[in-house]
Amino acid sequence: MNYENAGELLPEKLLKEVKKYAAGKLLYIPQDDDKKAWGEASGYRQLLVRRNQLIYNKYLHGTPIAELSKEYYLSQETIKRIVYSKKNTNKLDYDPTAPSAAAYAEAGMLEEWVHTYVLFGRRNKNFSEGLALINRTYEGPLWIPLSLLDRTSGPESGMKWRVDREDFEQKVMHWTKQIQAGEATPPLIAKVAQGRMELNCGNPLLEALHRTGVSEYPVIVWMTELAGDEQYLKQYVMYTPD
Template identity: 55%
Template sequence: MKYENAGDVLPAHLLEEIKKYAAGKLLYVPLEKERKAWGELSGYRHMLVKRNQLIVNMFLHGVEVEQLSAKFHLSEETIKKIVYSRKNKFQLTYSPTLKSASEYSEAGLLEEWIHTYLLFHRRNEIFSDGLRLCYRYYIGPIMMPLSLFQRSSGPEYDMKWKVHPEVFEHRVSEWLNKIVQTEDTPPLLINYEHNKFEINSDNPLYEALVRSRVAEYPVIIWITAKECHDAFLNTYGMYV
């Protein structure tokens, strides 16, 4: 890199100001495109935004400060600063709907929407904790044909997860009512692995959509392995 004499390239008044702070020192002036906010290059800043969003969501759903402190390995004072911060008014609100999921996705917080949905509307903490064990790829919400998927739970004998017929039909009926009333329903949560799809959440919603003759519906795809992620994009990239 070529060094220049500051006296040759800077206006006199600016040079006098710089001398007050760095006379005799070598300074590097970054290009405009090189200027990054703290933490942006490492992704650490966005990681904190994601973590704090989930903490706020959990707090608003009744999780106590003490519980949040233990779960996220932070002091109670740190948790209080996060959940009571005035900046929270700029954070996203959550609802179990496609609109909310799309807003979170656009903000780079889709994973936080998924965990909030699983914890407080599916009541499936085990599933949520399992997703957090390693890095996952999350894609969506995207419109995909329902014909690509099949239920993984229900009353049939060959289902991976068996559900009592009356319980299953009751849940399907609830979703059918929401569909008829054109409510904003949540996207389906689907795992893709080795060229196979598995509906992980809301199988009764899927059944209600099929019975309502819905051809396409928003889904969130989660993938564990990079090779499966690449395979998904190669085969189904037209939907992304």
């Protein structure tokens, strides 16, 4: 590190004030980055916060401490500190609704909300594990015209996944009643691919929204680095709710 003459750098009035406290001494003036807490510059601290939030969510939904210890390669004592600590003010409450997803997104933990919802709201562990295999970009919840979404499952021929008609209709009626009652509902989850949005979670909900005349709805959109649809996704930033 090179030393500079303070008389050549500081205004005269400021130099006089400095001399009152440190005349003849060598001073080190730290940059703003030096004041950052451990791990902030590298982003590692935020990664730990996100990991701990998901561990906490899983524990609240019944995952045993021993199982969490094996999954995350941490001691059971460490897991206990994560889930029992009252000092951690970063913990978020989870709810399978669009407002809860928005709160997680604001805290930079939208992906953790998605995994919690898929694991315990949809009970689809395979889908959650599949999402974690590749780096993905998550945006939302965005208010998106439902006409841009393609349903992928249903009883109709030509669907990507055919399901039982009676079971599908029961689910549609369930969501229809919630929508008509004004109850909070989860966001839809869709994948961006080749300039379209392919629905992953919420096919019966999407059908219920169509039947009740809803034209726009909160959607969490994800894409992979290989999808090549960055510009298509960016145009929907305008739909982000307040």
